[in-house]
Amino acid sequence: MSTALLTDHYELTMLAAALRDGTASRSCVFEVFARRLPNGRRYGVVGGTGRVLDAITEFRFGDAELAHLRSTGVVGEDALAWLADYRFSGDVDGYAEGELYFPGSPVLTVTGTFADGVVLETLVLSILNHDSAIVSAAARMVSAANGRPIIEMGGRRTHERAAVSCARAAHLAGFSTTSNLEAGRTYGIPTTGTCAHAFTLLHDSEREAFAAQVDALGVGTTLLVDTYDITRGIDTAIEVAGPDLGAIRIDSGDVGVLARQAREQLDRLGATRTRIVVSGDLDEYAIASLRAEPVDAYGVGTSLVTGSGAPTAGMVYKLxxxxxxxxxxxxxxxxxxxxxxxxxxxxxxxxxxxEEVVFLASGKAPEADGHDRYPQIPLVRGGEVVPDVPTLEDGRQRVRTGLVSLPWEGLKLSAGEPAIPTVHHTGEQ
Amino acid sequence: MSTALLTDHYELTMLAAALRDGTASRSCVFEVFARRLPNGRRYGVVGGTGRVLDAITEFRFGDAELAHLRSTGVVGEDALAWLADYRFSGDVDGYAEGELYFPGSPVLTVTGTFADGVVLETLVLSILNHDSAIVSAAARMVSAANGRPIIEMGGRRTHERAAVSCARAAHLAGFSTTSNLEAGRTYGIPTTGTCAHAFTLLHDSEREAFAAQVDALGVGTTLLVDTYDITRGIDTAIEVAGPDLGAIRIDSGDVGVLARQAREQLDRLGATRTRIVVSGDLDEYAIASLRAEPVDAYGVGTSLVTGSGAPTAGMVYKLxxxxxxxxxxxxxxxxxxxxxxxxxxxxxxxxxxxEEVVFLASGKAPEADGHDRYPQIPLVRGGEVVPDVPTLEDGRQRVRTGLVSLPWEGLKLSAGEPAIPTVHHTGEQ
Known part of the structure; x- marks a missing residue:
């Protein structure tokens, strides 16, 4: 499906006006950055760069798109002819996916003619603002989970296509699996599932439901034990599946207390290796508060797909x-x-x-030593995506490395200043 | 594009287990409702019903989807064979788009076998939760704008495909136009645009930029006057376009004060009919605070696409x-x-x-008089969308009618209780 109309009307009318007066061919640099981090956040994580590269590649005005623009009169024939031939032919540099960013970090730089760059504004921002918001929230959750796996299960709480990108962003941040099958197909992310209360309610008894699930999915499955009474649910689960049951899931109540009780009960029943998965409106704060509890995995939904209070990264695309x-x-x-x-x-x-030193490419570079590095990398040259552009798995590693590099205050969940300052280096010492 | 994998892993494993033990064919009713309204909101507006009907129709497991499920082992061959033939053959009843809803309102009811209904859960919720969140926020903005037009321009602050649905939801709520071209193509929503600061910066002077824009788009266009100095920008705009200039846009600063000054200046220059469009981080509260100012239209972005603090409606799909x-x-x-x-x-x-009286279909109905009505309507019968299902334009009218029907407290923007109580009628008097 062409991405060309995922664009604001004014990008094309500006293009038309610039083609008409000749300024469309001026050499331009557009820069994507966030003026600030949301809500007292201490760092941001760049997400969506890979999707941006795909979207630029698919940014083609086909017959259907041109027919729509013609019939609605958005732009005239000159602009339509130009759009029909449009292939981005400029350069893109940017922060790789999974890279930390701070206020003013030049997250993406698009170099080309005005026409080349202006038509990409909306689409580039949509992707980076959405995906960066999600991966930034997800990274805080991964950090709070302190090595325990997190399952992404928020698809039902966001737009059905955004859900797929949310699963991708969560994977980038270090979530272990997703419930979203399309994310499995599109990005190769491992998918998992447990069971819903509906499955238990469908059956004449909890026992029959558990037996059916174990019969179909094996004893390694995860049984949802909180439909009626959790203690009885756990008893029944182990009676049905035996002590080798893979996991139980608790989706309601005070999950910390319930997890502790469940662990004791499971151990008493000899199910010492049966894991405990908790879910139900968890966010990074709830995850952190469960650190001392015998929880083996977290299921996270709403707070992930809504960016845990910051659903958009607020990046801008400026000439x-x-x-x-x-x-x-x-x-x-x-x-x-x-x-x-x-x-x-x-x-x-x-x-x-x-610190993040931001300086003019045309000015004097600040001094750097062997511990410093330049976060921007080449992504597109002459319209072609560079070979060996980092993969999603590379990004996953980059998030881990980035979080380790933060000063310890930077990992605090409480509201605060950016973990490192952004320093604008003028070239004049 | 098939919508079938926009589904959680566990929907299909539950299906597989239920097929295996025979419970998949039990007659079931699934209900979508919100336990509460978000954040002190006084009403919700249902959005997405029309998209749900399209999505159910496109919910088909084709060869590509089946191949993915087979290769990843999500379910076995019996379930795959069932999915290959899947066509939803049940009934759907629900609130028409644009209908108000309250805690516990049965917004959508899916009737069919367990198998029929369980596979739709994730997709139905994704659409309703997203679109209802957006239209609910948008309706508050429309109400605050008190008849002045609002332009939807938030696509760049949300996922690129969610952006299209946001434009649709904004239109449903009563926004006048959108910047999103794909929403124009897909849903026939009128698109408009003004101009970005980039266009002014591209030119050697603001005057040249304005002249180019007027030359390309006519004097009816909207000139963005706040790139350098607003007063000088307005002078230049009228010098270039004449007093018949369509509109100016102010995108920064204290837009209330600036709008008043701009109105006086425009009037002095004889441009008494030149309209003033304001934008820049507006939400329903900012819109309401501008009611006394000479503003002719609002451009709204971020707050619309993020549901103005409530990015998901929190609806659930329960057996x-x-x-x-x-x-x-x-x-x-x-x-x-x-x-x-x-x-x-x-x-x-x-x-x-x-009040919203919710009662069991199997019980005694509460008494009703000629002023009362049943918000649920038939949407799908035997797998087929009913004829004359309400259109998006019908929904637009329904939002207007619904807002007028609210007790006056219901239109207050401040946090409060639902505008009308939900009463559970047991059938026992």
Whole structure:
């Protein structure tokens, strides 16, 4: 399906006007960045870069798209002819998926003609704002879970297609599995499932439901024990499946207390290796509060797909350079810095991040040593995605490395300042 | 594109287990409802019903979907054979799009075999939870705007496909236009656009940018005047376009003060009919606070697509009846009432809503008079969408009618109780 109409009307009318007066061919640099992190967050994690590259590749105005634009009169024939031939032919640099970002980090830089870059604005922002919001929330959950696996099960609480991208973002952050089958197909993410209360209610008794599930899925399955009475549910589960039952799931109540009681009961019944999965409106705070409880895995839904209070990353796509000249809006507090920027992330010798230095590509670079690195990498050259662009699995590793590099305050869940400051280096010392 | 894998893993493993023990063919009723409204909201608006009907129709397991399920071993051959032939053959009743809902309202009821209904759970919830969250927020904005038009421009702040559904939900609530071209194509929603700061920055001067835009789009266009200095921007806009300029847009600063100054300035310049469009992080509260200002239209983005603090409606899909017998989970505060429910909305003779009476379809119906009505309507019969199912435009009218029917407290933006109580009628007087 073409992604070309996932675009704001004004991108195309601006294109039409710029084609008409000749400015469409000016060399431009567009920059994606977040002015701030949401809600006292201490770091952001870039998500969606891989999807952006796919979307740019599929950004083609076919007959159906052109017919719609013609019939509605959005733009005239000159612009339609230009769009019919559109292939992005510029360059893209950016933070790899899974990279940490901070206020002002140049997360993505699009270089090309004005026409090349302006038509991609909406689509690029949609993907980065959504996916970065989800992966940023997910990373906090993974960090709070402290090595315990988290299952993504939030698809039912968000748009059906966004759900697939949420599963992808959760995987990127380090979730272990997803319930979303389309995410399994599209991205190869392992899918898992337990059981719903409906399955127990369908049967004449909990015992029959458990027996049917074990019969169909084996004793390694996860039985949902809280439909009627949890203690009796656990007894029945072990009677039916035996002490080798894979797991039980508790989806309601004070799951910390219930997990402790369930662990004791399971151990008494000899099911010492049966795992305990908890779910039910968990977020990073609830996960952290369960750290001392005998929980083996978390199921997370709503809070993941809604970005746990920050459903969008608030990134913007700004024109920062025209024919080599820095440009910027100047009327208000929304001011931003003109000119193409590059970032340098400084680290201590121990590997702990110190600051995000943002400087003009045209200016004098700040000094760097062997512990520092440049988070931007080339992603597209002359319209072609570069070979060896990082994979989703690379991103998963990058999230882990990034979280380890944060100063310890950066991993606190409470509201605070960004974990490292963004320093604008002017080139003048 | 098949919607079949927009489904949770466990729906299919439950199906497989139920096919194996014969319970898959039991007659079931599944009910969609919200236990509560989000965040002190006083009403909800149902969105997505039309999309649910499309999604059910497209819910087919084709070769590609079956091959994925086979290769990953999600279910065995018996379940795969059943899925290959799957066509929903049951009934669906529900609240039409644009209908108000309250805690416990039976927003959608799916009747069929267990197998028929269980596989639809995730997809139905994804659509209803997303679209209802957006239309519910949008209706508050429309109400706050008090007749002034609102332009939907939030696509860049949400998932690229969710953006299209957000534009649809905003239209349903009464927004006038959207920036999203795909929403224009898919749903026939009128699209509009103004201009971005990038277009001004692209040019050597604001004057040249304005001239190019007017040349390409005519004097009826909307010029964005806040790139450098708003007062000078307005002067330049009228010098370039003349007093017949369609509109100016202000996207930053204290838009109330700026709108007043701009109105005076435009009037002084003879541009008395040039409209003023404001945008920039507006939500329903900001819109309401601008009621006394000379604003002609609002552009709303982030707050719309994020549900203005409530990005999901939190609806659930619960099995409530098996072979005519009411069923319900009983272990916790998540308890719900078993049995298929019907709603009656009572009104005063003036048309003001009084209460949402929810009663068992199998019990004695509450008494009703000519002012009362039953919000549920038939949507699908024997797998076929009924003729004359309400359109999106019908829904737009239904939102208007619904808001008018609310007691006046119901339209307050502040947090409060649901505008009308939900009364569970037991049939015993």
């Amino acid at each position: 920062v350079e025209v024919d080599g000249r820095p440009v910027a809006k100047r009327s208000s507090s929304k001011e931003s810095l003109g000119g193409r920027k590059v970032a340098l992330r400084r680290h201590k010798a121990t590997g702990t991040a110190l | 409530v009846e098996v072979d005519g017998r009411p069923v319900a989970k009983r272990s916790s505060s998540k308890e719900s009432l078993g049995g298929r429910k019907v709603a009656l909305r009572r009104h005063k003779a003036t048309g003001t809503a009084l």
